[in-house]
Amino acid sequence: SLCSINRSLRGFLPTHSAPVVLLENVQVVVRAGDHRRVKLISGGGSGHEPAHAGYVGPNHLTSAVAGEIFASPSVQQILAGILASGKKEDAFLLIVNNYTGDILNFSLAKEIAKNLGYSQIEILLVADDIAIDDVQETVGARGLAGCVLVIKIAGALAEDGKSLEEIHSFCSDLSKKLLTVGFTFASDLKTGQISRVEIGKGIHGEPGASRDTNLSTFDDISDHLVEKFLKYNPDLPDTKIVLMINNLGGTSQHLMNVFSFSLIQRIKKHFQVAHILSGTFMTSLDQEGISVTILNITGQEEILEYLLRSISVGIPQPQPSITTWDTEIFDKLLIERNPGQQKLQKDPQLLAIVFRSACEELLNECSALNEMDAELGDGDTGTTISRGVTHLLSRFTSPDHFQFPGEFLKHLSWELCRQMGGSSGALYGIFFQAASTAFEAKEESSAELQDWLEALKRGNSALQKAARSKRGDRTMLDPLLAMEDFLSAPRGDLADNLLRIVTESAAATREMIPKAGRAAYTISTVEKNLKYPDPGAQAVAIWVRGICKCFQGK
Numbered sequence: 001s002l003c004s005i006n007r008s009l010r011g012f013l014p015t016h017s018a019p020v021v022l023l024e025n026v027q028v029v030v031r032a033g034d035h036r037r038v039k040l041i042s043g044g045g046s047g048h049e050p051a052h053a054g055y056v057g058p059n060h061l062t063s064a065v066a067g068e069i070f071a072s073p074s075v076q077q078i079l080a081g082i083l084a085s086g087k088k089e090d091a092f093l094l095i096v097n098n099y100t101g102d103i104l105n106f107s108l109a110k111e112i113a114k115n116l117g118y119s120q121i122e123i124l125l126v127a128d129d130i131a132i133d134d135v136q137e138t139v140g141a142r143g144l145a146g147c148v149l150v151i152k153i154a155g156a157l158a159e160d161g162k163s164l165e166e167i168h169s170f171c172s173d174l175s176k177k178l179l180t181v182g183f184t185f186a187s188d189l190k191t192g193q194i195s196r197v198e199i200g201k202g203i204h205g206e207p208g209a210s211r212d213t214n215l216s217t218f219d220d221i222s223d224h225l226v227e228k229f230l231k232y233n234p235d236l237p238d239t240k241i242v243l244m245i246n247n248l249g250g251t252s253q254h255l256m257n258v259f260s261f262s263l264i265q266r267i268k269k270h271f272q273v274a275h276i277l278s279g280t281f282m283t284s285l286d287q288e289g290i291s292v293t294i295l296n297i298t299g300q301e302e303i304l305e306y307l308l309r310s311i312s313v314g315i316p317q318p319q320p321s322i323t324t325w326d327t328e329i330f331d332k333l334l335i336e337r338n339p340g341q342q343k344l345q346k347d348p349q350l351l352a353i354v355f356r357s358a359c360e361e362l363l364n365e366c367s368a369l370n371e372m373d374a375e376l377g378d379g380d381t382g383t384t385i386s387r388g389v390t391h392l393l394s395r396f397t398s399p400d401h402f403q404f405p406g407e408f409l410k411h412l413s414w415e416l417c418r419q420m421g422g423s424s425g426a427l428y429g430i431f432f433q434a435a436s437t438a439f440e441a442k443e444e445s446s447a448e449l450q451d452w453l454e455a456l457k458r459g460n461s462a463l464q465k466a467a468r469s470k471r472g473d474r475t476m477l478d479p480l481l482a483m484e485d486f487l488s489a490p491r492g493d494l495a496d497n498l499l500r501i502v503t504e505s506a507a508a509t510r511e512m513i514p515k516a517g518r519a520a521y522t523i524s525t526v527e528k529n530l531k532y533p534d535p536g537a538q539a540v541a542i543w544v545r546g547i548c549k550c551f552q553g554k
Contacts, residue, residue, distance in 0.1 A: 018057025097143025131200025249283030388420025406439030434462030
């Protein structure tokens with residue numbers, strides 16, 4: 001198949017310059033013999049070649065994880081990349097472009113790895129797009145080709161033996177100085193003209209920020225891009241930059257050269273250009289277009305030395321080692337437990353009853369959740385949740401499954417991210433994975449209400465960090481945070497009041513403007529009178545109703 005990622009990787013790697021191992025069944029490329037104390041991992045959807053597999057090697061990545069075309073790699077793939085890259089005592093930096101699917105799946109893989117004993121692990125987000133002016137704060141700018149410069153610099157720092165904290169801090173500051181604008185066009189070499197110029201076209205084919213009929217030459221486009229860059233960098237004579245001109249995949253080398261001539265002339269009027277990288281670094285399949293990245297290195301000239309330690313892509317090497325990853329290792333790791341490190345559930349049968357009641361409530365509301373989701377989304381929230389819940393009911397059938405709450409929540413997380421899928425699976429996976437840590441204890445003891453409250457707090461905190469959401473953003477966090485507030489200072493009948501507060505909080509999201517997730521990109525929502533609450537928030541109210549039913553009148 002033309003869409004086979006494994007065939008693509010197997011065709012590319014023999015031409016790669018570094019000795020690597022391909023874990024074929026999880027589409028992970030790992031550098032052979034990386035002895036650095038900080039392992040660097042990146043990845044994302046395929047279709048951006050040579051990113052990310054092309055950057056595995058000395059002074060670059062330890063491993064790269066490849067999703068399907070323009071689709072985030074799964075949590076299982078990312079976790080395989082982490083486990084295959086090093087040992088528990090190593091440190092890991094996950095370099096991730098700012099896209100919701102990538103952030104959620106890398107965040108969940110990070111949480112699972114930490115629970116498995118990989119304690120030194122951090123995520124570095126790259127968000128260098130400046131084409132779109134009014135971006136929701138919680139969503140943030142998109143990650144584009146600037147990620148390649150971050151990989152190169154982080155790789156050199158790791159090669160020098162810097163610590164995880166040093167690399168993360170340095171590259172976090174660096175990423176704030178990265179600016180990228182991309183554009184697409186149609187060329188006609190018979191007339192020597194370009195047309196259909198679109199500024200800010202995304203690397204997954206997303207619509208751009210503008211289509212400007214006044215931009216009809218590379219000179220016009222170069223002027224426009226320089227104007228964009230000057231909004232973020234003052235026009236000072238001592239501002240020193242690195243310039244990267246990136247082919248989005250379908251631009252001829254001739255046109256790359258013609259554009260570069262126009263751009264460099266104009267850039268040099270405003271900046272000191274310390275170094276220029278031009279070529280194919282991060283593509284969008286065969287998109288005819290170019291992206292331009294500048295990195296302000298004023299006062300940090302050592303960055304240039306880091307960038308110049310490059311490996312060349314395309315130098316033939318011995319055939320790469322191709323093997324498979326033992327996917328059963330995940331289940332083996334997950335079932336390892338030390339009962340002395342877990343709190344025992346007072347009444348495992350009660351936990352089982354509560355679990356089934358919550359699941360059944362969600363199954364009963366599948367159609368309603370789909371209808372709510374169709375207002376701003378693709379109408380599949382109910383179907384997605386039902387798929388995950390149906391699997392859970394078949395998976396957790398033995399009383400033994402409910403004896404240790406921490407282990408139960410950890411397994412919930414893993415099963416949901418594998419079987420539910422989508423952003424819902426990742427979000428619940430993150431929530432339950434973090435919540436499970438509340439039941440770790442030095443001595444065996446019973447789980448109390450305070451332990452469940454602590455689990456809720458940890459889950460909420462992890463969600464806020466991973467999804468970059470807060471109260472009032474019209475997400476599942478609104479009722480979850482309302483539940484945390486109430487349980488921190490409960491009053492009256494616990495079950496009745498909890499259900500009322502969570503239900504009201506979910507309903508209140510109908511009046512909120514979406515500021516996170518895919519709905520945040522729906523421009524018209526600001527002035528739209530919405531009929532329904534957020535489906536994710538409503539789903540929380542539904543499973544809380546299932547829980548409360550088990551306690552009402554008791």
